[in-house]
Amino acid sequence: MRVGRFSGNTHSSIVMGLLLNLLSLSGCSALPGNAPTEHGVLKVAAEKKNPLDFLVLPITSEVTQVLATEHPPLISSLYADSAYSVSNDRIGVGDILDITVFELGSGLFSGAVPETSANVSVSPGGGTASVTHQALPPTEVEADGTITIPYVGRMHVAGVTPQRLAEQIRVAFTGKSQNAQVMVRIGSDIANTVIVSGSVHHPGRVLLSTAQERLSDVVAIAGGANYPPEDTFVQLVRGDKSGGTDLGTLETYTKEDIQARPGDRIHVVYQPRSYTVFGAASKNAMQVDFNSPTVNLAEAIARVGGPNDSLADPNAVFLFRFEDPVAAKALHLRTPETFQGIPVIYKLDMMNPTSYFFAQKIPIKSKDVILIANAQTNRFYKFNQLIGTLISPAITAAWIAK
Structure with missing residues (x-):
């Protein structure tokens, strides 16, 4: 009985044929990816698969103007009578x-x-x-x-x-x-005091005087914050209302640094600010600390090396944010509000030179997410790499069999 033998070329051809058939069945869609493409983001936003009902807004001059002048909902916005002066020399219970x-x-x-x-x-x-x-x-x-x-x-x-x-x-x-x-x-004096707690050097009861101390003054009297002002969140509880902002804002914007009132409770919290970058950046996905009073969108992208030349789609850099109601109203957003804010995605085209000017004006907020989308050709590039990886051993074996 004669046992047939395949030549090296025939064997390599069969292996290559099987591999090509398998790859053709799976297609490029089966290949892994670290981020969606521009088409993927826009498709989800337009379909019923969008439970948050968020919108994707291109970053234009009008959008930039709103975001550049935007401030988070601050303490003064919670109290319509914040400009009303309260005397700190009234007699109260316990005095x-x-x-x-x-x-x-x-x-x-x-x-x-x-x-x-x-x-x-x-x-x-x-x-x-x-x-x-x-x-x-x-x-x-x-x-x-x-x-x-x-x-x-x-x-x-x-x-x-x-x-x-x-x-x-x-x-x-x-x-x-x-x-x-x-x-x-x-x-x-018990009635004309406020309670300061949290990340200050001397927490406790602070006596208010007729000098009409403001919130930042009270924090200073309590020994000052333990951490930098921009990473220190000041929460004010007044009656049945509460609000807050970072200490750096209180020290910078006099309007927001409202007068402390007897009975206020001020809680100072260490809250380091950071944003997160995903997708086809030159560096891996990472959480980035601010480490400065402010960071704009251009700086935030530059800190991760910008879009990866071989993987990214520079036409599609997305900023994911839970926007505050004031900015959402200015942008005419009708998206339902969540407890974190109004979800929205801003799209920046980095192939347009004008976008670089826009990006310098848009401040990054803590907990923002930046997505640098994968290029449409990214999966095809990986597909070719995979074919080369699988076929190379077969070609080598065929060459050795000669």
């Missing part, structure tokens, strides 16, 4: 009051041992009388906002100034004391 009563001659407190007494002239004729002053025991403002004054009774004092309370007590002493004069001082 300890020091009350001193000055009396002329025989008075209500003349039987008590005075702290100080003096003879003063009380008439042009040179007559003198003894003037004494008596410090009442430290008095705490109770939960209902009242205190008890000897010979007067209970008085509601919460919300009034020490000067106003002194006048009210003086009037109450009329007819009971001879020309009484009263001084009131807040000895232990």
Whole structure:
């Protein structure tokens, strides 16, 4: 029985034929890719596979103008009355009051041992009388906002100034004391304070003064933030509302650095800013820290080496962002809002020289995602590489068999 043998050329031809048949069945679509193409992004945005209903906006002069002047929703936007000045010298619940009563001659407190007494002239004729002053025991403002004054009774004092309370007590002493004069001082001030917590050097209670301290002032009084201002998030809780922004913004924009009010709670959080780049960049996908007060879109792309010459489609650089309602309204976006904001994708054409000017004006926000799309020819390029990788051993074997 004769056993047939294939020649080396015949064997190589069969192997090559099988490989080509397999590759033709799978096609280029079966090859792996690290990012979608421009067509892939636009197709999803236009189809029903888009559950967020986001839009893709080309970066034009109009879009750039909106984004360049955009600021995140800041603390001042949450309070329509932020410009209203609040006095920080009001008496409140929990305060300890020091009350001193000055009396002329025989008075209500003349039987008590005075702290100080003096003879003063009380008439042009040179007559003198003894003037004494008596410090009442430290008095705490109770939960209902009242205190008890000897010979007067209970008085509601919460919300009034020490000067106003002194006048009210003086009037109450009329007819009971001879020309009484009263001084009131807040000895232990609880009501006119704010609580500062988090990443500051001296967290705790900060007393507000009549100088009308602003939020950045309060952080400074608490010893300052532990981290750079741009990476420090300041959250303000006022009543049932809250808002926040980074400390660098408070220090830069006076309008946003609103006046602190008694009862505010200020939480300082270390929140380093970063953005993420995916796709056909010259460097691998990475998270990039800001490490500077601001970063624009051109700088963000340059930090990852820009588009890869052999893999990327420079016509399609996408900026993924959850936009804030103010900018979304200016851009006429009707996309439903999520708890993070309004999802939108901005498309930059880096083959257009004008786009480089636009990119320098668009600030990057923390948590932005930049996608450098794969070129349409990228899979075909990989397909050819795969064919070469598979066929080369067969060609080598055929050459050795000769």
